[in-house]
Amino acid sequence: MIHDQRAEKFRQIVENKFQIYNSLFMSLPYDKMTNIGMLLPFLYEESRNGYEEGKTPEEIIEEFFKNHTDLQKEEQKVELLFKIIQYIERQVVLFDSIEDAAFPSLHSESDNGTVTNLFERSYQDHKLEKVREKLKDFTVKVVFTAHPTQFYPSSVQRIIQDLRGAITSDSVTQIDMLLQQLGKTPFVNKEKPTPIDEALSIISYLRYVYYDTIGELFTKIKKTFGNGHFHLHEDIIQLGFWPGGDRDGNPFVTADVTKRVAEELRSAILKSYYSHLKFIRRRLSFRGVSEVLTQLSDELYSAIFNGKMITADDILKKAEEAEKILVNEHNSLFLDLLVNFRDRVKIFGTHFATLDVRQDSRIHQKVIDDVFAKVYGNAEAGEEEKFNKLIQLGNKVDADQFEDIVKDTLLTVCQISEIQDLNGQRGMNRYIISNSDAVKDVMNVYAFFKICGYKDEEIKMDIVPLFETMEGLANAENVMSELYRNPVYKKHLERRGNQQTIMLGFSDGTKDGGYLKANWEIYKAKEVLTKLSVQNGIKVVFFDGRGGPPARGGGKTHDFYASQGNTIANNKIELTIQGQTITSIFGNKEQAKYNFEQLLTAGVENDVFKNSKKDLTEKERKLIIELAEISYKKYSDLKAHPMFVPYLQEMSTLEYYGKTNIGSRPSKRGNGSELKFEDLRAIPFVGSWSQLKQNVPGFFGFGFAMQQMKEKGRLDEVKELYKGSDFFKTLVLNSMMSMNKSYFPLTYYIKNNPKFGAFWNVLYDEYVLSRDIMLELTGFKMLQEEDPLSRKSVKIREKIVLPLLSIQQYALMKIQKGEGNREAYEKLVTRSLFGNINASRNSA
Template structure:
C-alpha cells in the first residue's frame, strides 16, 4: 500500500509537474531552437513505432526528415539533430530538478533505513544501548572520485541546483527565467578539465552540501540517541577525496597538483567555518563570549588570506570550549546548541574537509622500483627478484638526489611521498593518510610503497600512512588471502601495522571485478574474499576495514546500496562501510542536502543492522553456499566465453561509443590504461567499458551469464532450490534485483539492425539471446510480472527518462551507422555521437 501511495505521489509531484514545466519549456525563445519542442514528439513516435516494427535507426531518422521536415541537404539535417540534442539535454536537467525537488515529499524520517526508524526498532527490541555502542565504534566513509561519468559543466550544475529550489517553491516566474538561462548556457566543456578543475567541482559539493548535511545528521543522531554518557565518535562520518591524488593512469596528476588540491581542501573548510561562525556570532552577542568568537573569526580570516598564518582544529575547539564555559556560567547556556553544532563540525571535518588519497597502479610503481634499483650501487651481475628489490631499498635507504632527474614517473612518485609530511602538518593526519595500489596481486605491490618512503628518508615512526591494496581482477581477488597472510607475517610490515593501530584497510574493485568476471561471479568472489580476509585478519589480531570501489549502476557495484550492505551477515567484518561515489552518483544520490543526508544515514544504518538486528536471511547455510558457488561458476563460464570471443573488443570498438569517450571533454584522464595504440581488454577502464554497453542499451556487464546459470538449474529440475535461495538470502535477492535493474535499462530493439551485420550479426544474437533468457528466468524466479515491479517509483522514473532519451539514442545510432557508410563526412557525424553521449548518460544517471 505504501508503495502505491508513493507511486501516486510521484505521478502528482514529478510526472505531472514535468508535463507542465516542459510545456513552458517548449515556448521559451531559445537561440536557434525554435520549433524543436514541436518536432520532438514526432521523432519520439517515429522511434517508438519504428523499433516495434523492426526498423533501423537510419530508417527512423529518414522517415522523420521526410514526414515532418522540409530539409534536403545533409548539413540542414545535421544542424537540426544538434538542436534536438541540445533541447533534450535541457529536458533532462528539468526532469532532474523536478525529481530532486520532490525527494523530501517522497521520503520521511520514519522510512526504513533512517536513524529514527533504527531507533524505533531498537526500542521495540530493547537494544538501544547496543545501537549506541555500535555508533561509537562504527563509521561511514564516502570517497569522491573524479571518474568522468557526469557531463554537466559547473555552470549547468548551478542552474540545476537553483531550479530545484524554485521548483520546490513553485515559483513559475523564476523557473521561467532559469529555463531561459538554461537554454542559453553551453552544456559542453570547450576544453578537457584539468585534475584541479575536477577537484574544485567536487569541493563545491563539500562546501555547499556535505558541510551542512553531515553536520545536521550528526546532530540528529546525538538528539535521537541522547543519554547522559553518549558521545558520538568524530569519525562516524568521513569524506575521502581522489581528484588530484589519483595517479592511476592519469598522466596529468602530479605532486604539484596534489599539493594544490590539499591546499584548496584546507582553505575551503576554513571558509566554511568562517561563514558558519558569522551565523553563530549573530546569536551569541553576550559579554565575554562575543569577544572570544570575534577573535576566533579574525584568526580564521588571517589563516584564509595571509600566507604566514594558520590555525589548527585543536586551537579552534579550545576557543569554543572557553566561550561555552562563559556561556554556561554567566548567560544561562543560551543558544549553547549553536556552539555545540559548530564544534561538532570542526571535530568531523578538522582542517582537511576530506582526506586526500594517493593512488597508483601496481605496474607503474614496479617500473619506478626497477628504475631506483638501476640507480643503486648494486653489482650489475647481481640480478634481484622483485621481492629482493623492495627489501634492498627498505634496508639500505639509498638517498637519491631525485629532484634533478629527467625520469618523470619515478621523480613524481617520490616527490608525492616526500611532501606528505608538509600536507599532514597543515591539513592534519586525517588530511592525507592512505596510499592505494590498484591492480594489487602480490605482496611486493604493498611493500614497494613502503620502500618509496624509506628512499625518501622517512623514519619508521614518521610513516603515518595506511598502505591499501586494491584487489580488483579475478586473479587479485583469488590471491587476496595469501597476500595478506604473508604481509601480516612480514616483520617490517607487521611493525608498521602496529604503529597504525593494527588496522588494515583493504579495497575491493567492483567495477573492474565485474568487467573481468561478470556480474554474479564478481559479486560472489568479492563476498567470499571478504570472508577469507575477515578470518585471516582476525587470526592475526588485525581489525580489517573493507573499502569498496563501487560505481553507480549494478554493473559497477551500485544499485541498492543499503540492501547490499545490510545483507552481508556476521562472516564479514563490519567495522566501517567505505565506498567510492562518482559522476552522476554524486549529483543524483548525494546531490542536495536532503538526498545526501538520507543516503548517508542509509549507509550508516545498514552497518548497524548487520550487528544489532539478527536475521537468518543474512547468513548463508552450507547448502546455500554450494548453490551460490555453482550459479556463479556457470555464470562466469558463460561470460568468459563471451570475453574469449575474438569479436568482443572489436564489437565495442566498431559498434559502440567506446572510442568516443576519450574524444569528449569529459574528464582529464585517458579512457584506457597504458600508452599502446592497440586496444587490449585488460587496459579498458571500467567506466567507458560499462558506459559503452549502456549507450547501446545492452548493459551486458549487469546480467550476462545470469540467465544461463538459472537455466542450467531449470534443465536439471533444480530451479526450486534457486527460488528458495532467493527467498532465504537477502544477499542473493539484492543481486538479482540489481541485475533486473540492468535489464530494465536495456532496449535491444535499438540495435536489432546489427543482427543483419555480416561481421557482428551472430555476436549481437548471442547478447540478445542471453538478455531474453535472463529476463524470462529472473521474472520466473521472483514471481514478478514486470522488471522492477517491487520499486514502482524507481520504475516510473526509469521509464520517463528512457522516454526522454529515446530520440537521442536514435540519433546516436543513426550517426554511428552514417560514419561507416559515409567516411568522407565522418567528422560531422562523430561530433553527433560525442554530443549525444552527454544527454544519454545524464538522463540515465546511474547507468554508466
C-alpha cells in the same frame, strides 16, 4: 499499499509537473531552437514505432526528415539534429530538478533505513544499548572520485540547484527565467577539465552540501541515541577525496597538483567555519563571548588569506573559551549553536575530506627498478630483494636525479608529511595500490617512504592494496597472510593500531569475471580476509570501489550492505561515489542526509538485528558457487568471442568516451593503438554497453546459469535461495534493474549485419533468457516490480532519451558506411553520448 501511495504521489508531483513545465519549455525563445519542442514528439513516435517494426535508426531518422521537415541538405539535417540534442539535454536537467525537488515528499523521516526508524526498532526490541555500543566505534566513509561519468559545467550545476528551489516553491516566473537561462548556457566543456577543475567542482559540494548535511546528521544521531553517558565519536561519518590524489592512469595528476588540492580542501573548510561563525556571532553578541569569537574570526581570516598557520585544536580552544563565558555569565543562552560549531570542527578538522594517493602497482615496480639500478649500479636482483634492500638502505635518495614518473612518485611521497602538517593527519593517511596481486606491491610502497627519508615511526600512512581482477581476488588471502607475517610490515601495522584497510574493486571485477562471479568472489574474499585478519589480531576495514550502475557494484547500496552476514567484518562501511552518483544520490542536502543514514543504519542493523537471511547456509553457499561458475564460463566464452572487442570498437561509443571532455583521465590505459581488453577502463566499458541499451555486464551469464538449473529440474532450489538469502536476492534485483534499462529494439538492425549479426544474437538471446527466468524466479510480472518509483523514473528518462539514441545510432551508421561529413557525425555521437550519460543518473 505504501508502494501504491508513493507511485500515485510520484505521478502527481513528478510526472504531472514534468508535463506542465515541459510545455513551458517548448515555447522558449532559444537561439535557433524554435519549433524543436514541436518536432521532438514526432521523432519519439517515429523511433518507438520504427524500432518495434524492426526499422534501422537510419530509416527512422530519414523518415522523420521526410515526413516532418522540408530539409534537403546534409548540413541542414545535421544542424537540426544538434539542436534536438541540445534541447533533450535541457529536458533531462528539467526532469532531474523536478525529481530532486520531489525527494522530501516521496521519502519520510521514518522510512526503512533512517535513523528515526532504527531508533524505533531498537527501542521496541530492547536493543538501544546494543545500538549505542555499535555506534561507539562504527564509521561510514564516502570517498568522492573524479571518474568521468558525468561532468556538467559548474554554470549548469548552479542552474540545476536554483531550478530545484524554484520547482519546490512552484514559482512559474522563476522557472520560466531559469529555463531561458538554461537554453542559452553551454552544456559542454570546451576543453577537458584538469584534475584541479575536477577537485574544485567536488569541493563546492563539500562546502554547500556536506558541511551542513553531515553536521546536522551528527546532531540528529546524538540527540536520538544520546543519554547522560553516551558520547558519539566525531568520525562517525567521514569524507574521502580522490581528485588530485588519484594518479592511476592519469598522467595529469602530479605531486604539485596533489599539494594544491590539499591546500584547496584546507581553504574550503576554513571558509566554511568563517561563514558559520558569522551566523553564530549574530546571536552570541554578549560581552566576553563576542570578543573571543571576533578574535577567532580574525584568525580564520588570516589563515585563509594570509597563509597563517591554524590547527583544529586552536579553533577548538577558542570555541571552548567562548563556551565557558557563555555558561558562567550568560545562562548558556544559544549554547547549542556553539556546540554545533565545535562538533563540526571535530568532524572536519582542517582537512574537510581525506585526500588519498592512488597509483598502479606496475608504475610502482618501474620506480623501484629504476631507483634500485641507480643506487646499486645494477638491476640484477629479484623483486623481493629489491624492496628489502631499499627498505634497509638508511639514507635518502635524491628525487631530482630521476625523470618523469619516477621523480614525481618520489616527490609525492616526500611531501606527504608537509600535507599532514598543514591539514592534520586525517588530511592524508592512505596510499592505495591498484592492481595489487602480490606482496611486493605493498612492500614497494613501504620502500618509497624509506628512500624518501622517513624513519619507520614517521610513516603515518596506511598502505592499502586494491584487489580488482579475478586473479587479484583469488590471490588476496595469500598476499595478506604473507604480509601479516612479514616482520617489517607487522611492526608498521602495530604502529597503525593493528588496523588494515583492504580495497576491493567491483568495476574491474565485473569487467573481468561477469556480474555474478565478480560479486561472489568479492563476497568470498571478504570472508577469508575477515577470518585471516581475526586470526592475526588485525581489525580489517573493507573499502569498496563501487560505481553507479549494478555492473560497477552500484545498485541498491543499503540492501547490499544490510545483506552481509556475520562472516564479514563490519567495522566500517566505506565506498567510492562518482560522477552522476554524486549528483543523483548525494547532490543536495535532503538526498545526501537520507543516503548517509541508509549506509549508517545498514552497518548497524547487520550487527544488532541478527537475521538468518544474512548468513549463508552450506547448501546456499554451494548453490551460489555452482551458479557463479556456470555464469563465469558463459561470460568468459563471450569475452573470448573474436567479435567481442571489434563489436565494442565499431558498433558502440567506446572510442568516443575520450572525446567527451568530461574527465581529465584518458579512457584507456597504455599508449598502444591496438585496443586490448585488459586496457579497457571499466567506466567506458560499462558505459558503452549502456549507450547501446544492452547493459551486458549487468546480467550476462546470470540467467544462463539459472536456466541450466531449471533444465536439471533444480529451479526450486534457486527459488529457495532467492527467498532465503538477502545477498542473492539483492544480486537478482540489481541485475533486473540493469535489464530494465536495456532496449534491444534500438539495435535490431545489427542482427542482419554480416560481420556482427551472429554476435548480436548471442547477446539478445541471453537477455531474453535472463529476463524470463528472473521473472519466473521472483514471481514478478515486470522488471523492477518491487521498486515502482525507480521503475517510473527509468521509464520517463528512457522516453526522453530515445530520440537521442536514434540520433547517436544514425551517426554511428553513417560513420561505419563512410558516408557524408565524418567529422560532423563524430561530433553528433560524442554530444549525444554526453546527454545520455547525464540522463542515466538514477543508476545507483
